[in-house]
Amino acid sequence: QTEPLHTVAPVILSVNWSVSHQIYLDLLWWSSFHLYHKLPSIVPESCLLILVGLLLGGIIFGAEEKSPPVMNSDVFFLYLLPPIVLDAGYFMPTRLFFENFGTIFWYAVVGTLWNAIGIGISLYGICQISAFGLTDITLLQNLLFGSLISAVDPVAVLAVFENIHVNEQLYILVFGESLLNDAITVVLYNLFKSFCQMRTIKVIDIFAGIANFFIVGIGGVLIGILLGFVAAFTTRFTHKIRVIEPLFVFLYSYLSYITAEMFHLSGIMAITACAMTMNKYVEENVSQKSYTTIKYFMKMLSSVSETLIFIFMGVSTVGKNHEWNWAFVSFTLLFCLIWRALGVFVLTQIINVFRTIPLTFKDQFIIAYGGLRGAICFSLVFLLPPAVFPRKKLFITAVIVVIFFTVFIQGITIRPLVEFLDVKRSNKKQPAVSEEIYNRFFDHVKTGIEDVCGHWGHNFWRDKFKKFDNKYLRRLLIRENQPKSSIVSLYKKLEIKHAIEMAESGMISKVPSSVSLSDYHEGKIKPLSPTEMENMREILTKNLYQIRHRTMSYNRHSLAADANEKQAKEILIRRRHSLRESLRKTNSLSRERPAAANTKRFLSLPKNTKLPEKLRVRNKTSSKVGDSSDSEMDATTTVLNLRPRAGKILRDQRLRQQRPPPDFRVEWKNEVDGSQGGRGEPQEPSALPQPSIGFRQPLLTRPRFGTLSREDMTADHGSARPTPPPRLVRQASQGERQRNKPENQPY
Amino acid sequence: MEKVNRSRDKQKGKKDTTAEVFSHSQITRLYSRFTSLDKGENGTLSREDFQRIPELAINPLGDRIINAFFPEGEDQVNFRGFMRTLAHFRPIEDNEKSKDQNGPEPLNSRSNKLHFAFRLYDLDKDDKISRDELLQVLRMMVGVNISDEQLGSIADRTIQEADQDGDSAISFAEFVKVGKLHFYLLNETAHPCFLHTLT
Numbered sequence: 001q002t003e004p005l006h007t008v009a010p011v012i013l014s015v016n017w018s019v020s021h022q023i024y025l026d027l028l029w030w031s032s033f034h035l036y037h038k039l040p041s042i043v044p045e046s047c048l049l050i051l052v053g054l055l056l057g058g059i060i061f062g063a064e065e066k067s068p069p070v071m072n073s074d075v076f077f078l079y080l081l082p083p084i085v086l087d088a089g090y091f092m093p094t095r096l097f098f099e100n101f102g103t104i105f106w107y108a109v110v111g112t113l114w115n116a117i118g119i120g121i122s123l124y125g126i127c128q129i130s131a132f133g134l135t136d137i138t139l140l141q142n143l144l145f146g147s148l149i150s151a152v153d154p155v156a157v158l159a160v161f162e163n164i165h166v167n168e169q170l171y172i173l174v175f176g177e178s179l180l181n182d183a184i185t186v187v188l189y190n191l192f193k194s195f196c197q198m199r200t201i202k203v204i205d206i207f208a209g210i211a212n213f214f215i216v217g218i219g220g221v222l223i224g225i226l227l228g229f230v231a232a233f234t235t236r237f238t239h240k241i242r243v244i245e246p247l248f249v250f251l252y253s254y255l256s257y258i259t260a261e262m263f264h265l266s267g268i269m270a271i272t273a274c275a276m277t278m279n280k281y282v283e284e285n286v287s288q289k290s291y292t293t294i295k296y297f298m299k300m301l302s303s304v305s306e307t308l309i310f311i312f313m314g315v316s317t318v319g320k321n322h323e324w325n326w327a328f329v330s331f332t333l334l335f336c337l338i339w340r341a342l343g344v345f346v347l348t349q350i351i352n353v354f355r356t357i358p359l360t361f362k363d364q365f366i367i368a369y370g371g372l373r374g375a376i377c378f379s380l381v382f383l384l385p386p387a388v389f390p391r392k393k394l395f396i397t398a399v400i401v402v403i404f405f406t407v408f409i410q411g412i413t414i415r416p417l418v419e420f421l422d423v424k425r426s427n428k429k430q431p432a433v434s435e436e437i438y439n440r441f442f443d444h445v446k447t448g449i450e451d452v453c454g455h456w457g458h459n460f461w462r463d464k465f466k467k468f469d470n471k472y473l474r475r476l477l478i479r480e481n482q483p484k485s486s487i488v489s490l491y492k493k494l495e496i497k498h499a500i501e502m503a504e505s506g507m508i509s510k511v512p513s514s515v516s517l518s519d520y521h522e523g524k525i526k527p528l529s530p531t532e533m534e535n536m537r538e539i540l541t542k543n544l545y546q547i548r549h550r551t552m553s554y555n556r557h558s559l560a561a562d563a564n565e566k567q568a569k570e571i572l573i574r575r576r577h578s579l580r581e582s583l584r585k586t587n588s589l590s591r592e593r594p595a596a597a598n599t600k601r602f603l604s605l606p607k608n609t610k611l612p613e614k615l616r617v618r619n620k621t622s623s624k625v626g627d628s629s630d631s632e633m634d635a636t637t638t639v640l641n642l643r644p645r646a647g648k649i650l651r652d653q654r655l656r657q658q659r660p661p662p663d664f665r666v667e668w669k670n671e672v673d674g675s676q677g678g679r680g681e682p683q684e685p686s687a688l689p690q691p692s693i694g695f696r697q698p699l700l701t702r703p704r705f706g707t708l709s710r711e712d713m714t715a716d717h718g719s720a721r722p723t724p725p726p727r728l729v730r731q732a733s734q735g736e737r738q739r740n741k742p743e744n745q746p747y
Numbered sequence: 748m749e750k751v752n753r754s755r756d757k758q759k760g761k762k763d764t765t766a767e768v769f770s771h772s773q774i775t776r777l778y779s780r781f782t783s784l785d786k787g788e789n790g791t792l793s794r795e796d797f798q799r800i801p802e803l804a805i806n807p808l809g810d811r812i813i814n815a816f817f818p819e820g821e822d823q824v825n826f827r828g829f830m831r832t833l834a835h836f837r838p839i840e841d842n843e844k845s846k847d848q849n850g851p852e853p854l855n856s857r858s859n860k861l862h863f864a865f866r867l868y869d870l871d872k873d874d875k876i877s878r879d880e881l882l883q884v885l886r887m888m889v890g891v892n893i894s895d896e897q898l899g900s901i902a903d904r905t906i907q908e909a910d911q912d913g914d915s916a917i918s919f920a921e922f923v924k925v926g927k928l929h930f931y932l933l934n935e936t937a938h939p940c941f942l943h944t945l946t
Contacts, residue, residue, distance in 0.1 A: 451802035
């Protein structure tokens with residue numbers, strides 16, 4: 001029959017047209033939005049996307065005189081939601097998550113229950129008032145409505161929290177809660193929906209519902225973990241087929257989602273658990289390039305999904321499927337806010353008893369205010385069976401109003417409110433140049449002390465898990481048998497070595513020379529003009545090192561902070577350089593020896609110039625084979641034992657008043673062959689204080705080294721190579737100056 | 748846990764006010780951290796143990812902070828000293844202010860915190876931050892794009908703003924005055940207190 005085709009084709013075409021135009025327009029909009037960088041700070045992106053959607057919907061509605069294609073709930077749940085959750089789960093800081101797991105769980109489960117039942121019952125109370133014309137809505141329908149409207153949406157939360165920089169703890173609380181409450185929402189929703197369709201409800205059904213919750217949640221998590229392990233196991237064997245490694249990651253995560261949904265378990269929990277599991281192990285198995293691909297592709301998918309979701313929401317708003325009822329809508333909104341605030345407040349009082357660090361009022365406010373509703377409620381309401389819910393349109397309208405309110409009003413105002421709550425006690429009357437310095441100084445000190453205290457507290461379960469992990473899981477799931485050194489750390493070592501060589505040519509002149517000292521003594525300090533002060537402040541702001549963020553604040557649109565890596569590199573290089581210098585300086589037993597001779601011997605330039613070339617050659621060959629595997633490296637590596645004997649000498653002689661240099665062994669696995677290995681070793685032990693090899697440095701994340709492409713390296717080599725001869729001269733003259741300085745090293 | 752109690756009692760045997768400012772669970776955590784850092788398992792930490800902390804390695808002031816843990820001229824720090832240094836960073840609680848006016852000033856008092864920070868600058872311990880010392884710290888905190896001259900002028904400006912007795916160096920009193928403005932940073936609220944790490 002050709003009839004259906006005639007009717008179907010235009011529909012498909014129009015849908016295609018609208019969808020593709022939507023995508024096109026939204027991409028256009030989105031790119032221009034990001035170009036104007038002030039805007040995201042005022043208005044969260046989700047708002048603008050919804051506005052665009054509204055516009056589009058309006059256009060379509062006006063053009064075609066019928067409701068534009070509504071977002072299909074299936075499309076949302078099957079295609080649009082998983083990438084976002086996958087992205088969030090993959091980049092979730094797991095340690096922080098588990099540290100706060102109790103609180104997150106508490107808020108997610110009890111909080112959502114509280115909200116759902118509270119809103120449901122109070123709305124039922126309102127419906128009973130016959131003046132509003134709502135008496136036909138039963139208690140169960142209200143409860144169902146309450147359960148779906150109390151779902152805090154991770155998409156919306158993420159979109160808004162990008163603007164306000166809350167501390168990590170708070171961020172993980174709100175975000176974790178929004179992820180976990182999916183289990184509750186699904187259970188409650190299905191529970192009440194089936195209750196609505198049943199004639200009688202027995203007590204046993206309620207208990208079945210509670211049991212159902214546990215099954216849904218835990219079952220989802222188990223499926224996710226299981227498939228995560230399978231994925232990790234698979235990647236153990238993929239070193240021959242590097243190009244499809246990213247595929248496995250996406251495949252298995254999506255599989256976990258679909259499988260969980262198939263069994264009516266919580267798909268979001270499954271995919272989150274899968275992502276978190278995979279993150280740990282897959283990262284070590286896949287090649288550098290696959291890893292980068294995975295991350296970027298994930299970001300791309302989630303960005304596209306999020307954009308589409310919000311635009312669809314806007315489009316779906318315009319249309320004829322609404323029913324407005326002042327009482328219902330406004331009371332819904334009111335109850336959502338009230339119950340959320342009450343819930344957070346009461347729950348926090350209880351949970352604070354169990355926490356070492358109680359949540360302050362400001363924290364509570366942000367948690368309550370950050371409970372944004374988004375696309376999940378939206379789709380859930382569209383899924384309501386209209387046969388059971390004759391007033392479905394009313395529900396749709398109410399949901400839309402709530403979503404718009406939370407996303408727009410709360411999204412836009414949360415930032416000023418957060419700033420308002422941050423009562424700054426310092427008086428800003430006197431903008432001193434030094435202010436920035438002091439601020440940053442104190443921040444660094446605090447961060448440093450925090451790091452000394454460390455993350456690893458006394459946690460029985462975590463230690464147990466780590467032991468189990470090391471003994472069984474890692475051996476099973478990770479390819480290399482050496483738990484200490486993996487490809488990643490090997491790359492790191494290469495890069496560090498290379499960076500040091502590079503830095504030697506560039507950084508030596510950066511040590512404050514005595515030239516500036518002499519200037520000072522001669523001249524007086526003249527009062528600076530305001531513009532000069534401004535310049536200074538600008539210089540400082542740009543150049544002062546940032547505080548390390550323990551966890552990368554999640555950003556949908558960009559990956560790891562490159563600035564942090566660059567800065568980390570500089571600091572590390574400088575420290576090693578200073579340490580080396582100090583060692584060199586004090587190792588000269590007789591102070592009369594001219595520094596020039598010292599430096600020449602130490603730097604041993606001719607060998608230095610050869611080294612970068614060798615590195616490059618080796619890297620070429622190794623990257624041809626495909627990103628390195630340890631077996632190849634082993635053949636060409638030597639273990640460089642740089643054992644500083646200076647330490648012992650110095651302690652005996654007490655030449656230095658500073659602390660003695662560290663006394664540990666550093667193993668360098670690099671591609672330098674044996675002859676190079678002797679560089680500097682017999683003359684000067686160059687103790688490079690590298691944190692123990694293989695120690696996973698969470699800060700030095702992979703992109704830092706992975707993105708250093710070959711082109712970059714050759715460019716650097718090109719600049720490094722011509723410099724040696726002038727370096728010698730400069731170094732010799734500078735060496736003397738450095739000796740004149742009272743303290744050469746900043747220790 | 749027994750081990751913890753025993754050693755803690757040992758530490759407490761000496762007249763030890765620092766143990767009293769931390770709560771039980773905090774001490775336990777700190778001790779567990781101490782032991783996890785102490786690779787040589789001899790009950791003391793050396794500088795290498797601190798340097799093994801990777802985050803500290805990329806902290807610009809990392810070495811100075813490490814140095815602050817070690818008393819003058821020593822290379823090892825025991826748990827008591829460890830806690831003592833960390834005690835500087837507890838936030839000041841209001842109920843502590845009123846009690847014990849006659850006793851020794853608590854370690855986390857404002858002036859002690861500032862003194863701690865001051866000592867990070869002042870290496871030669873002459874109770875003054877000279878231009879040179881300031882320059883060193885500045886250089887550590889700043890990237891490679893600032894020339895020495897610029898850095899020198901920034902240091903000059905900093906001293907000028909703080910210096911009141913005209914000796915072209917910052918004494919502790921002057922430092923306190925400037926530090927008070929920014930003191931709240933050491934006292935938390937905007938940023939998570941270091942004790943967050945103990946949860």
